[in-house]
Amino acid sequence: MNAPDISIIIPCYNEVENVAPLVEALEGVLTDVAWEVVFVDDNSPDGTMKAVRKLAETKPYVRGILRIGRRGLSSAVIEGALSASAPIIAVMDGDLQHDETCLREMITALQTDRADIAVASRHIKGGSNEGLSNGWRRFLSNAGIWAAQWLLNVPLTDPMSGFFAVKRTVFTQRAPFLDGHGFKILLDLMIARKEPLRIHEVPMTFRNRAHGESKLDSSVMFIFAQNLAKNSFRRRPALAYGAVGLAGLGIAVGLKALCTRCRHSSSS
Numbered sequence: 001m002n003a004p005d006i007s008i009i010i011p012c013y014n015e016v017e018n019v020a021p022l023v024e025a026l027e028g029v030l031t032d033v034a035w036e037v038v039f040v041d042d043n044s045p046d047g048t049m050k051a052v053r054k055l056a057e058t059k060p061y062v063r064g065i066l067r068i069g070r071r072g073l074s075s076a077v078i079e080g081a082l083s084a085s086a087p088i089i090a091v092m093d094g095d096l097q098h099d100e101t102c103l104r105e106m107i108t109a110l111q112t113d114r115a116d117i118a119v120a121s122r123h124i125k126g127g128s129n130e131g132l133s134n135g136w137r138r139f140l141s142n143a144g145i146w147a148a149q150w151l152l153n154v155p156l157t158d159p160m161s162g163f164f165a166v167k168r169t170v171f172t173q174r175a176p177f178l179d180g181h182g183f184k185i186l187l188d189l190m191i192a193r194k195e196p197l198r199i200h201e202v203p204m205t206f207r208n209r210a211h212g213e214s215k216l217d218s219s220v221m222f223i224f225a226q227n228l229a230k231n232s233f234r235r236r237p238a239l240a241y242g243a244v245g246l247a248g249l250g251i252a253v254g255l256k257a258l259c260t261r262c263r264h265s266s267s268s
Contacts, residue, residue: 004036004061006107006165007084011076012094014044018210019051023062025100033107036061039094040080042071073162074185078178081171090165091185095209098163102202106165115200117166119186121158126203154190157201161186170197 008026012019019039026037039052041064052064065080081089088110092098098120106118122129123145145160164186177192178185190197
């Protein structure tokens with residue numbers, strides 16, 4: 001087996017039904033590329049790592065890292081990426097919603113030195129976010145994109161994307177400065193250093209989840225909001241203070257309206 005040209009890092013939790021189909025999808029698209037896939041599993045109770053190990057018995061390009069007592073997508077990606085030796089590191093979800101065919105254009109952009117990082121975007125021509133399951137998830141995604149672009153000045157059409165490829169040298173240079181919390185490792189990577197990265201965006205259709213459940217919940221969004229606030233004050237303090245002021249004003253107006261409504265209700 002040749003040394004891999006690309007290591008694909010898959011952070012996962014309870015994705016046992018998606019492991020084999022994902023490897024099969026990668027085999028179908030990376031036919032002329034030396035590659036490996038590294039599943040980083042946070043000790044899933046559904047047997048995700050058992051499925052990975054079963055495949056690894058006959059497929060030497062499948063690896064697994066089992067994490068005990070450690071949880072979180074960003075830290076899982078960091079751990080997996082730092083275990084890789086390939087010159088290109090890709091990150092994608094383990095739920096089959098990311099279109100693996102994007103990898104070929106990503107690899108080309110990095111190998112020809114047209115970019116330092118290649119990002120699969122739902123928001124450029126040819127892309128789509130139709131796989132977001134409901135209006136609430138679309139709202140959260142769009143709000144996160146707006147906040148990242150406005151408060152952090154990140155030059156991406158889809159800063160909330162979880163699918164990207166980056167030169168290993170770039171990742172290792174920025175790794176000591178990564179926060180490692182939350183689930184948006186791409187944002188963390190983009191803002192870890194002041195030096196800008198050359199970016200290539202690839203259109204992606206975000207597919208429907210076939211198996212398992214989404215990990216997006218209120219706690220995940222709270223951590224994202226915390227990280228956004230912390231980094232916005234560091235990168236764009238004037239805008240951050242203005243945003244906090246506007247948010248405070250909005251809360252005050254809302255509370256005043258609520259109190260007025262309550263008084264009217266009690267007097268009637």
